[in-house]
Amino acid sequence: MAPIVDIHTHVYPPKYMDLLRSRTTVPYVRNFPDAPDSSRLIILPGEDDPSMPSTSRGRPIGSEYFDIAKKIEFMDQHRIDKSVISLANPWLDFLPAEEAGQKAVEINDDVNEQCSLYPGRLYFFGTLPLSADTATIVAEIERLSTLKYARGVILGTSGLGSGLDDANLDPVYAALQKHNQLIFLHPHYGLPSSVYGPRASEYGHVLPLALGFPLETTIAVTRMLLSGVWDRHTGLNVLLAHSGGTLPFLAGRIESCILHDGHLKAHGKMQKRRDLWDILKTNIYLDAVIYSEVGLNAAVEASGADRLLFGTDHPFFPPLEEDAKEWHSVNANYGAISKAFADSDVKAQGVLGGNAVRILRLED
Ligand code: 5CU
Numbered sequence: 001m002a003p004i005v006d007i008h009t010h011v012y013p014p015k016y017m018d019l020l021r022s023r024t025t026v027p028y029v030r031n032f033p034d035a036p037d038s039s040r041l042i043i044l045p046g047e048d049d050p051s052m053p054s055t056s057r058g059r060p061i062g063s064e065y066f067d068i069a070k071k072i073e074f075m076d077q078h079r080i081d082k083s084v085i086s087l088a089n090p091w092l093d094f095l096p097a098e099e100a101g102q103k104a105v106e107i108n109d110d111v112n113e114q115c116s117l118y119p120g121r122l123y124f125f126g127t128l129p130l131s132a133d134t135a136t137i138v139a140e141i142e143r144l145s146t147l148k149y150a151r152g153v154i155l156g157t158s159g160l161g162s163g164l165d166d167a168n169l170d171p172v173y174a175a176l177q178k179h180n181q182l183i184f185l186h187p188h189y190g191l192p193s194s195v196y197g198p199r200a201s202e203y204g205h206v207l208p209l210a211l212g213f214p215l216e217t218t219i220a221v222t223r224m225l226l227s228g229v230w231d232r233h234t235g236l237n238v239l240l241a242h243s244g245g246t247l248p249f250l251a252g253r254i255e256s257c258i259l260h261d262g263h264l265k266a267h268g269k270m271q272k273r274r275d276l277w278d279i280l281k282t283n284i285y286l287d288a289v290i291y292s293e294v295g296l297n298a299a300v301e302a303s304g305a306d307r308l309l310f311g312t313d314h315p316f317f318p319p320l321e322e323d324a325k326e327w328h329s330v331n332a333n334y335g336a337i338s339k340a341f342a343d344s345d346v347k348a349q350g351v352l353g354g355n356a357v358r359i360l361r362l363e364d
Contacts, residue, residue, distance in 0.1 A: 002354035003081035008311025010088035089188035100129030115149035152182035157220035165227035217245030243290035248302035
């Protein structure tokens with residue numbers, strides 16, 4: 001039996017918590033006067049609208065977000081053997097350039113240290129100082145490749161500030177490829193809040209999380225495609241959160257729009273271009289955090305069962321019932337895998353952990 005490996009599971013390590021608690025603008029952690037005993041994590045744009053009661057702002061944050069012993073407890077409770085933990089959004093994107101490099105070193109060392117407390121059970125995706133200059137970012141990639149438990153980096157979609165289709169990222173992509181470090185691409189910024197309409201505040205976090213996040217990822221990868229990132233960096237490996245957003249479902253439409261675009265044709269951007277289906281099967285890995293068999297089947301069709309990896313998104317999406325033992329969100333992902341691979345235990349074992357062990361070098 002392959003081990004069960006969770007590759008989509010977050011932490012805010014102690015050094016990052018100190019940073020969030022020291023801040024007063026998004027992102028930050030705060031106890032509000034009308035609920036002094038409960039800390040709130042405010043990370044998404046617009047979550048701290050003063051017109052909302054403090055108990056609706058952001059989300060409650062408890063020790064499951066930063067205490068690594070709680071991560072292990074959660075893993076044991078859900079039969080997870082190994083986890084590849086990553087700093088949760090918004091990473092270091094908001095830091096001034098001059099602070100980012102040092103903070104990345106401190107936080108990556110902090111997480112590497114946490115992994116060392118549970119040998120064989122914890123690995124991590126490092127975080128990059130993306131607001132710093134390219135040399136500082138590349139230096140951290142090189143340093144990460146020497147840390148025992150690092151297996152790649154987690155990246156948001158903003159890149160150096162103007163997206164992942166920015167040619168200035170080429171040295172960063174080249175360094176990641178050279179050091180065989182996988183990018184775990186994860187959304188944070190969503191879509192402009194105007195698309196959710198004037199009654200958005202009545203709908204909790206559903207629209208930004210269910211739709212804004214996946215569309216953000218889809219747009220980021222399509223911009224990489226259109227700008228030629230995948231042609232210039234043919235060996236770049238990227239793991240997409242939430243089963244690729246909507247990419248497996250929309251890949252055909254994206255390809256068709258490219259083939260019918262007069263502007264791209266006139267500017268010679270269609271010649272020698274790798275197509276999205278090839279990239280999905282060669283460069284892209286997808287997590288299995290999609291909560292249904294239908295989404296999982298699309299991911300398998302697009303990238304193949306051997307490129308799909310189990311995840312939980314812990315500590316986000318806890319059950320709302322206080323006495324729940326197991327998390328519905330985790331069991332939904334387990335259930336989708338067992339239904340989608342009812343006819344192949346080998347494939348199911350791969351998705352649950354065998355693929356992660358192979359791709360991320362997690363052998364004991
Ligand atoms: O619930 C949320 O806001 C989130 C988030 O911010 N990041 C994430 O990975 N999952 C859920």
